[in-house]
Amino acid sequence: MSKTVSMCRMACIAGAVALPAAAQELLGIRINGPEQVAENTVTYYKVFAAFDNGQEYEVTLFAELGVDPGVYAQMGVFGDLATFDVEANTVETLLAAFEYDGVRKEAQQDVVIIDRDSTGYALDFAGDQVLVPNSASLSISSSMTVEAWVRFHNPSGRGPLVFKGDGRSGLDPYQLLLESGNLRFRINDDQNQGTSVDYDIRSYNWNTFHHVVGMFDEPAGELRLYVDGEFVAMAFTELTPMKNQTGTDVVFGGKIGDPVKLDGELEEIRIWNIARDVEDIRETMNVVLCGAEPGLVANWRFNEGEGQVVRDLSRYGNDGYLGDSPQPDNLDPRWILSEAPLSPAVCEPVDCDAIRKFKVTCRAGTLQAKVRSTLPGGTELTIDNNGDFAVMTIRGNGNGKLAWKEQTGIHTLFIRECPGFLEAVNCG
Known part of the structure; x- marks a missing residue:
C-alpha cells in the first residue's frame, strides 16, 4: 500500500466479515466508483471481494484503503475520496487491500480529477418540479432505461425523480422515484395494473451524488435497478407500459397535482427506448453523451444554469421548463453548480x-x-x-x-x- 492508508477498522481475517459458508476462497477484489471526479468534492467508492462460490460481497469497511500520490487527495475508511486542493487534470491512484482466511488480495484504480466547472449545473428541488410536454418519443410502451444522477437531502423521504403520467391514479406509464427510503422503478399498463421493483438506499452516503437506473426489459419480463453501475434489485413482470399515453407528461421532482415532491438535487437525466447492458451503463455513466447514441430519446444535462428552459440534447428535442408553466412560478427549482462526477463529451462533430x-x-x-x-x-x-x-x-x-x-x-x-x-x- 502507499500513502494516506486507512487501515481497516476490524481485523481483516476470517470471521471479521459475515459471509455465507459456501464462500471459502478469496479470488480477488475490485474497486467500484467513477473514473473521473470533480475537484473540491467528496466521492464514495466501494470495494467488492469475489469468492469461489461465484458471488461478490462488499467489504469496504474491512479493507485497507489508500491513494497515491495522496499529497492532497485523501481516502477515508468509508471509501470517501476527498479531492480538496487537488489540481484538475491530475491522476490519483486508489489502492485497496483485503485479507480473508490468510489470503490477501489488492486492487487499484486510476481516477482523473477534472475541472469542477466542466461538470456544469444541477437543479435543487425542494417542493419544486420540471415539466416536459408529452411526445411520441417519450411514450415508450416496451423496453426502456431511465437514468439520473441524484443527491437526496432526505433519503428516508418520498418524491419522484422522473415521472411519466397525468396525475390520475394508475394512468402513469413509468416512474423512477424515492418511496420511504426505497429507490423504486414502476410501470403501469392499460388496465391500471402495475409492477415495481424496490431497493433500500438509506445506507448510502448522500453527501455526494449517486447514479441510479431503472430499467424494463420486455423480452426478459424484468424490472431492474442499478446504483452506481451495480445491479441491486430485480422483479419479474408480464406487464408492459400502457400503449395510449396521450396527455401524460414527463415531470422531474414531482407528480402532476400531487403535493409529494422530491427533496434533493438532480443532474444528467437520460431516457432510452432500449434496455441497456450493464457494461454500457458503466461506460457512459460518468461521461456526457453526444446526443445521437442509439436508443437515446432524451438527455437533459441541466447545463443552462439560468432561465426557464431545460434543453433535451438528444435528436428528439424534448425540451421542458421549470415549474408549472413557461413563466417563473413558485414551483421553479433552483439552479446550482453540479458536483456530479461527469466528464465532458468526446464527440466528433460533423464537418x-x-x-x-x-x-x-x-x-x-x-x-x-x-x-x-x-x-x-x-x-x-x-x-x-x-x-x-x-x-x-x-x-x-x-x-x-x-x-x-x-x-x-x-x-x-x-x-x-x-x-x-x-x-x-x-x-x-
Missing part, C-alpha cells in the same frame, strides 16, 4: 464544410430531402422537418436521401448538425 448541396423538393405529396457531400459513408445527419426529425445515413458515395409521403402545406427542413443548411417548400 459541415463537406456538405456540398442540400436540396428539398415536394411532388405529388412526396417530400424529399437530398444531400450531396464528401462526408464519409455511415455519417448520420438529423433532418428536422417542421419540428419532427428523421436520420439520414450518408452512403459510401457521400450522398443521402430521405422521403416523406402524403405531405401537405409548407415544410421547413434543416440539418440539425449544420443549421446553416435550411430549405422551405410548399407541398400544397
